[in-house]
Every structure is written in structure tokens, then in C-alpha cells.
Amino acid sequence: MSLLFNTEWGYLEGITRGFKNGMLKHSDYLALTQCESLEDVMMNIQGTDYGNIFSNDRKFSVELIEKRLGEKLLNEFNYIRAHSTDPLSSFLEYIRYPYMIDNVALLIAGLNNNRPMKRLLEMCHPLGYFDQLAAIEVAMSSVELFNAVLIDTPLAKFIPPNFHEETFIEIDVEIVRGVLYRSYLESFYAFCKGLGGTTSNVMCKLLGFEADRRVITITVNALPTHLTAEDRLKMYPTCGNLPDLALRTLSEVSEYDRVRDVCNFAGYGDMFDNIERDTDGLIGLEDRFLMVEAKNNVQSYLQQFHYGIFYSYVKLKQLESRNIIWICECISQRQTDNVNAYIPIPLD
């Protein structure tokens, strides 16, 4: 497998490892947290592997920095994608599907709120662009969106058979997103399992954690709402490490402490413990999941000749981008006491 892997994808693995080695280290984060203005941050970023991404910009803002960081990742991903062959190219498409789902959810929400399609398309994530997205411009309502486009798009395979046009109006867009995402995650898991070898081992572990995280996060977020157990179960991916009994129990709990008890039993109790950091209680459940996710993605680089490094690179790079934006927000809001509350990526 190693020999075959290098023949087809060795170059791309090398390139991706090079990209990963250029990610920000602890010393880079230290320098960024000591900046006093956004201009300082931009100058520091240009001294890293990001390079001269702000050369043509004069007005400095957090949105601009976020945009340029996203463009850098997009260029790198498109380069890898353009040089890949199957099944890696299918694997890379799976990495893009969540962004497509987010874009579709944005279009549904926007159309339901009578937003102009042109404006909505500008807000879409570039990693989630697909050919038919341009044709979506003709859709004036979410019913037309369903009929005219989604059936023939890459997301068609994730739409459950009981979904119809009116679903997009009747059901909360977050539930639509949750159902699509569940379908995507299970499909991705099955695809990686089918690949076998190290890719299967690495990716099934990463995706299993993602599935469990989705279950727990959806449960916690749904606690103060009137979502039924059936609605929650529709969104719970089943490819994780949580057993079916835990999923059924979580779909019915109505108190935070009960969620904690079930997660203790399933091995995720540490997520609910307090972490002592001087951050005014900013660290929450999501942050703990992000920390574990970062650690798991860094560990995927300990093995060679598998596709997991491509997935991990995109995840780590996005987390890095979010960390930089957090630092920028703290600096622009003059709240530098909390600037160190970014999610650490253990690359050093």
C-alpha cells in the first residue's frame, strides 16, 4: 500500500506536510498576542508562512484578515485537489461537503427571509462552491431551490427520502442542516471504512469523535428548546463511539446534569470539568471539544501513507484561522486580558 500510495499521492502528502510544518507555532502566537493594533497583527502574519497576503490592502479590519486567511487555505486546498486522483479526489470532495451544506442552509435561511439571491451567494463559503450554485440564482424561494437545483447537486445523496419541497419552509433550517450533516458524516465514515488500511484507522477515529461531539453538542443546545426526542434522533450521527442506548437516552434528557451523567458513562466526562484558566469563564464545552479535536488531528501526522493528513490539515488550518481572528477581535475591542484564550494546537 505504501509503495502504491507514494506512486499516486506521495507528492501531495509531502506538500501537505510542508503546509502543516508552516503553521503557526507557540512563538508565533506569543508575538501575535503582544500586538497592540490590527496593523501589527497583519505585519506579524506576513512574517509567517502566510506571506504577503495583505500587500494590496490599505484598510485594516478583522473581516479583511479573516477573508485573506481563508483565501490562503482555499488556494492550498485547490492545488491539492487539482493534482489528486481517485479515490483521493473523492475523499477531498467529502471534505468540501460540510461547506456545501452550510451554503445551502444559508440560502434556505436567506430565501425564507426574502433576501436577494445575489447577496446570499456573496456570503457563501468558497470551499463550498459547486457548479450548480451559480444556477441557484434563478431560485426565488426555497421550494424552487429544492426542485431546480438540489436534486442534481452533490448534496442530493444526503437528502433523506422523506424530505420534500415544503420541508425547507416548514422545518427549522438548523434541523435541515443537522439531518444533512448526519447523512454526510455517516456516508464519509462508510467511504473511509471502505478504503481500508491506515486511512480507515485514522479517519474512522476522527469521524467517530466528530459524530459523538455532534450528538453531545446537539443535545446540550436542544435542552432549552421544544425539540422532540424524534427530532434529536434524526440529527444524531450513528457512526460514533456512543452506543445506541446512549443516543436514545440523550435524545430524551431534559437536564444538563443528565447529559453529563450519560457522557461520564460513555467516556466524555472530562469535557464537562472546569479547566482553570484566567479567562473569565470563556472556556465552554465547545472549546474542550476543539482542544481534543486539535490533538487528534495533530496525531494523525504520526502515521504515513494515508488520506487523513489532508483532512487534518484543513481542520487544523481552520482552527488556526479562528485563533488568529480571536486574537484580532481581542485587540480591536481593547480586551487583551483574554487574548490568550485561543485553542492551543500542539504542533511543537
Place this chain on the structure above:
Amino acid sequence: MSEPTEPSIEASGPETISSTEEACCLLDSLHLHIYHLLEDQAVQNHQLSRETSKARLILARVRLQEGNQRTSAEAQLPRYRPFKALCRLVEEAGPWGTIIKLIRSAVEPNRGYFQPVTFIFGALVPSSLRVASRKWEHCVDQIVDCANTQRELQATMVSIRHLRRSLSLQGVHK
């Protein structure tokens, strides 16, 4: 603190001297009241500034936690779909003028009173966004307090002006 009352303009005489003295005492009380109100205003502005800073930081935290998994808020803000506001501002008569009161209605989806954060952002709102929403609601309460303090301050200043004018007409206060 004694309530400021309108000074009475009397003809000169012993009664005038005592009413003038009362008016001067009243003027002193009003000045002292202004200083207390200025102090209250400074404290309230500081608290409001702290609360809005915390709320903005939590919103930034939501962006860090959710990343690209959240839909742009601009797409989700409802347009052309009227819904009833949970908060209403009413003006009521107070001891020194009109005061603003914030009335909050209970959440009743059957009657069109929706919880704004779930109505706009969907059913699965992250807990940090709910915390930010509560902080912003608290900010609205603090803004109402600031506005009332400002109104009381202005009413007190107007009372002082009236009192000074009437005292100067009596030829006492320059």
C-alpha cells in the same frame, strides 16, 4: 433628599427673607442632588460599558467556537415577517418628570411572542450565544436606567435655572 419644589416669589419683607433663605437652602439641595446624579450616571455608564464589552467578547467567542458551521447572521435576520417585540418602552409620570419604564412580555409563541434568539438563529442556538443574548438584554435594562438618570439630571438643572431666575428677580441671587 427633599423633592425640588417650585420657589414662590414673595414681596419683600420678613416673610420674604425667610422664603429667600428657604429658596437658597433648596438651591443647595438641588446642587447636591446634581452631584449625586452625576455620580450615579458615571457608575451606570461604566457598568454599561463593561457589560457591552463582555457581550461583544462572548460574541467573538461564539465565532471562534462555531467557525464556518454557522450561517451568516445577515441571512437569518427576519425581513417582512412581523413578530411581536418582547420589550416595550412606556413613559410614566414621576416625581420630577416623565420616567421611562421597560415592560417585558412573557414568551408565548401561540400569541406571536417569540424568543428572539431562537426565532432568528434557529432551534440549536449554542449556549454561548444564549449567554451573549442575556447580557445584551441586561444592557437594555442598564440603558433605561441611564436614560432615566439623564432625564432626572436635566429636570434638576431646569429646576435650578427656574429657582435662580426667581431669586434674581427678588434681587438676592446674582
